[in-house]
Every structure is written in C-alpha cells, then in structure tokens.
Amino acid sequence: MQVIPQAAPAGPRANLAAVLERPRRIELRELAVPSPGERELLIQVRSVGVCGSDVHYYEEGRVGGFVVRSPLVLGHEAAGVVAGAGPHAGRIPPGTLVAIEPGVPCRACPQCRAGRYNLCPDVRFLATPPVDGAFTRYLAVPEDFCYPVPSSLTADAAALIEPLSVGIWACRRAGIGIGDRVLITGAGPVGLLAAFAARAAGGSPTVCDINPARLARARDLGLQHTANLREQDIAGLGRYDAFLECSGADGIAAAGLAALRPAGQAVLVGMSAGDDITLPLSLLQTRELTVTGSFRYANTYPAAIALAATGAVPLAGLVDAVFPLGRAADALQATRNDPALLKVVVHPEDVEK
DSSP, X not given: OOOOOOOOOXXXXXXEEEEEEETTEEXXXXXXXXXXXXXXXXXXXXXXXXXXXXXXXXXXXXXXXXXXXXXXXXXXXXXXXXXXXXXXXXXXXXXXXXXXXXXXXXSOSHHHHTTOGGGOTTOEETTSTTSOOSSBSEEEEEGGGEEEOOTTSOHHHHHTHXXXXXXXHHHHHHTOOXXXXXXXEOOSHHHHHHHHHHHHTTOEEEEEESOHHHHHHHHHTTOOOEXXXXXXXXXXXXXXXXXXXXXXXTTHHHHHHHTXXXXXXXXXXXXXXXXXXXXXXXXXXXXXXXXXXXXXXSSOHHHHHHHHHHTSSOGGGGEEEEEEGGGHHHHHHHHHHOTTOOEEEEETTOSOO
C-alpha cells in the first residue's frame, strides 16, 4: 500500500472541543493543545463518526455500566493528519492521513500478551468515561495506534475504519469462510459493514431489518440479499452457517439461532437495552450451536484499511450528513430526527458552516 503524505498542517490553532457537560448539553470549549508523549503523535482531527454509544451518552449520560460523571468529549471513530511527534515517534511523516484506533491497552496483562488486547481490563478507550474522545481539533495518540491510509480514502472513510473493524472482528469470531451463508440482523452501519466483511471473507450475507429504507440502502450499496422482518419470518429464510446479531433488538437472537444449521456459529454484536436474553437451550444442545459475544476488535485495522482501499467496502458511501464541530449536538440527534440517515460525521476543523 502506497501512502502519499498530504501537505503538513500549519501550526496548532485553538484546540476547540465539543464537551458533554450533562445529558443533552454540549458546549464548545477551548482546551490546551496536547503535547505528544515520547512515542505519541499529535493528530489534527479531520473527521469523527457518530456512533450509537455517543448518542446514548448524550441522551442518557451512560452506556450500561459506563457512566459520565464529569464533562466528557465524545467521539471515538476518528481520522486525522499527523501534525507533530514526540521524541521517540516520527515513523509516520507529518501530513499523513491516519485512521486512529481508539482503544489503547496496557500491553502487559495476560489478555494483551495473548493478543486479545480488546479484553484488556485497563484499556483506555476514547469517549469512554473518564477518557475524552475525538470531538476536538487535536489529539495525542500512541504512534502504533495510528494507521496510515492510502490517498484513495477520504478522511470520512478513514474514520469509518473503526466500525468496519467491529464487523471484521464479528466475522472472525464466527469463522466465516468461502461459501458460508451468513444471516445478519440489523441494517445499521455495523450490520452493513459486517455484511461487507462477510462477503469479502467468501460468505454470502443476508441482511435483515424492519426498516425498509435501511434495506433499500443496503441494496443500493451492493448488498442484494435482504429481508424485511415485518413481512417475513426469519424461519422462512432457510438455514445458515453463521448468524451475526447486530441490532440488539429484543427476541431476535432466539429467532436467528433457530435459523442455524447444525454446528452453526452465532455472534452477538448488538447491545440490547437489558442484560438478560432468553436462549433456546435444547436447540443449542441438539444442534451443537456455538454462541459467543463480540467486544470491539483486535488486530483488525490493517485488514479494514486494505478492504476499503480496494473498494470492497464503500465506506464513503455510508456517510449521509456532515456537521461542523459547533453543531455536534445536532449531529448526535441527526439519526433520531431522520431515521433514514445511515452515518453522520463531524468535522472538528469546521466550527460552523
């Protein structure tokens, strides 16, 4: 992959950030420009995707057990340009557009040393309390968690390497391979990106939802096998080798499991409102089904960038709306106000347009 550095950015401007002061209250603040540590890069943030977790923090002040107890900068799907480097960093030239992996683990615990750094108990993840996120002009990021992207990718596409990584990890957890029939429930960004990842792995994905606009969007993007679950039951779709549950909707997991062939694989990706779900135990036993969870990702960014660079995943095509930093609150409510929107991004360089 050839990476062509862009023009190096000018010296740091005011580091404006959109700060969540309390639920449904965002204020624009000027923060200090961070000084990169020894092995860190100073990143001038160009694009940040709005994730469902950001919306929950904005509306409710919490996501599950993660509670906002003090002002917090949201946003973890991020890309930007290298603007400076610490004394022992500098492998990536100034001006290079990079995708930022938002979870930095301790690198020393048993999970990290086994390569499962997404399960590190001491991971610092952008926009997960109390760690500030990327709705800001500048971030200091460890250089090994910054990934150069080719010139064919825009900053918006580079920011979406993060949710694509979620889809890739779900497919890896399911062991999807050539010829596998894959059932995916949920036609939001993660569901669609998981479908593209499944197709790239050689599988044949079917995307299900109850929103006809989302399903039409999936077909427009090139995912031709869709099913409207308001009009047909999962049971009528046939048998599948793998099931990726990306909606978090109540009751959908059991229906998806029933559609699996013997020895099928199910991965629960979407987070539901409650912690408890009902699973059909006799079905799990008699078909020897495997059910597992999926938490973020590990070692996926190079594969995600390669898929996006080849055009196998049309990341830029998912972006429906772009907001300046000064309208971060509007960006966080955009999909609530217009459910047809698929992906919304914020440009921290722009205060208002």
